[in-house]
Amino acid sequence: MTKAKFNTLIGTIGATIGVFVFLAYIPQIIANLEGHQGQPYQPLVAAISCLIWVLYGWTKEPQRDYLLILPNAAGVVLGLATFITSI
Secondary structure, three states: OOHHHHHHHHHHHHHHHHHHHHHOOHHHHHHHHOOOOOOOHHHHHHHHHHHHHHHHHHHOOOOOOHHHHHHHHHHHHHHHHHHHHHO
């Protein structure tokens, strides 16, 4: 396996795991909407961190890094949703 293929494989695994990490926010969002308010700061900080990584991946040269952008975009959306529903 070449270094480029290995890098793509590891990036794909990392991106997949990253999406599942942020999908774990969905039960908290549901609980928040049902009136069981959670702590809002961790998801807010996670969303900000993910936004920075999205911007980095978007501006990466010579081409955009979609393996970095996609899971972090999910983190921005779900982190902000968790934050908003918990306040």
